Amino acid sequence: MERKGKANLEDIAKVTGVSKMTVSRVLRGGQGFSDETRDRVIAAADRMGYVPNRLAAAFNSVQASTLVGICVPRLTSGLFGHVLDGVDRALTRLGYQVMIGCNNHQPREEEAWLRQVVSWRPAGVILSGRSHTPGAVELLHNAGMPVVEIWDLTTSPIDMSVGFSHYDCGVEVGQFLVRKGRRRAGYVGASSRADVMGQARMEGFSAALVLAGYPLVDREVLLDSPGFYAGYYGLETLLARRPDLDVVYFHNDEMAIGGLAYCQQRGIRVPEDLGIVGWGGMEAASVLPRRLTTTVVPTTLIGKQAAEALVARLKGEPVQDVTVIATRLVPGETG
């Protein structure tokens, strides 16, 4: 009868001669039973390899489950890996389970994931970006659970937002480069279809340049994943069109490193002939022979803050709707 690992509360109750309610109370560390009963119950549960059934617990009670969903644009990005890590550490410590999803920068995939996740009645969800389908927004409103939008700051979040402004990142880089005397700037990007955030950085960059009187000379946006190769070939293409550029802002660090590799190959001196600026703050970028000029994003912190905001809301503690995370433009030896 004491088949290992298949026992439920009732089985334990029978073996110990108490009711299953008492077993439930003991195992959840409640009160209203003698020490002797507690020890007997715990011993039996242990002996029988009892594994609680959270499905039943979460299903029964109106109180929220301990499931939290998180959807990121890509799982293979170093940056989002750190965000996930921050979220996972914070939530695991507090006894939550994390359900991941990946939307490939597509709101429609996010909605599809959301429909799946909501059917598990999670305690809350963390989404990245602020572009959501109307269906997703409606679903979230109806679900009535905490929602944290991360990465791309929204001043009017669905519920809460933790992140920074990509536009401002671009502006800061634009102003910085003009101050450093750059006059003919280019941009190399790559968008897996609908990456609005890289787009925002470029727009901020461009706007700052216009304001300073030295508008963006040219840009090359590849329809490719924003990696090393895209940076390498993107710069090649851009320079073929406009060899007179004196600085290039890249979609991210991986691409900038690709650009650096191209320069090294062609004997283009960095930063004398051409400035190279990335974005993101990859660990790699800071140890390369030439330290890359880039914007460092505190990724783990964003994940941690998002998780903590979500849990605070669940506990009914006061939380601010919008948490701004400061990024840092770190001048290196390339820009």
Add this chain to the structure above:
Amino acid sequence: MERKGKANLEDIAKVTGVSKMTVSRVLRGGQGFSDETRDRVIAAADRMGYVPNRLAAAFNSVQASTLVGICVPRLTSGLFGHVLDGVDRALTRLGYQVMIGCNNHQPREEEAWLRQVVSWRPAGVILSGRSHTPGAVELLHNAGMPVVEIWDLTTSPIDMSVGFSHYDCGVEVGQFLVRKGRRRAGYVGASSRADVMGQARMEGFSAALVLAGYPLVDREVLLDSPGFYAGYYGLETLLARRPDLDVVYFHNDEMAIGGLAYCQQRGIRVPEDLGIVGWGGMEAASVLPRRLTTTVVPTTLIGKQAAEALVARLKGEPVQDVTVIATRLVPGETG
């Protein structure tokens, strides 16, 4: 009454004038009802924003849930990011939800995660590595669900294994370097406490060198996370002790790139003065000015295969217990 998004089967049944069983069958695409009934039910469900409750569904039935757990050593590793991506893509397509966990290379943390996850009665789990606590193994045996151990191949898996031999990776590199004329090899590693896999590569490497008659001269294993800095400073320390080394095998590509950076800084010519070999197959490594000699691991494929093996077992299809994934030693310009 038709509060959006809070409706359950019964509510829809009342509105459409059928029983909730019929609603259930319609929404799951079964049969045994007229087209007219189906349309009415679907229309009502849509109108009322019905969100199925998988908690109830999974709870009720003995049939497995659509939850799959996956535990990786680290979320911030580029390699595991790709593994997660492979798993996620394959499982999402098949209608499963993924629950992630991270054990920081510690079996005890894996067991803690496992206890949480098993309480959600998942359809199966994917674990990385083959070191598990006795408690975890017992739990898995009792749970009686498919288990796939990935990354580090086991010939006697708990259930199934998809991966490759780290030891063999090391052997292959050792043999390769001896063939290329290297005679005084060193190793630079980093272990966040209990990384047995890096250890296995080093042992294979060392064994191959011994067999060839040119045993490993020295090694430097830092108690640090295996990143760029650890590679940089690890090589510095190692060369301070043994300046006569003619090649160094690194724990992974990040560290090897750190080592390359150190060489560049110190004017050490690569590969003339010193060979540098990495492991893993980071995208970065193939575009650097000097293409890194490394072992490429088909990460996404491992994730995909693991997911597919798990699902095949769930469907009762025949699956081989051990799937060997071939890694590829790619000679670059540094080794």
Add this chain to the structure above:
DNA sequence: CTTGGCTACGTTACCGGTAAACTGCCTTAG
């Protein structure tokens, strides 16, 4: 001696969905 309060439990009802068994009604074969 009664009342009230406390401790240490036990009982009941319910969460939302689904498998399995059952029920009319209509059609068709023998």
Add this chain to the structure above:
DNA sequence: CTAAGGCAGTTTACCGGTAACGTAGCCAAG
């Protein structure tokens, strides 16, 4: 004319845990 069978549903029971409420026994205060 009856039996058999299919269609389009309905009814019932149950999964495992928990909230809410109930109760027996004991002790102390009034």
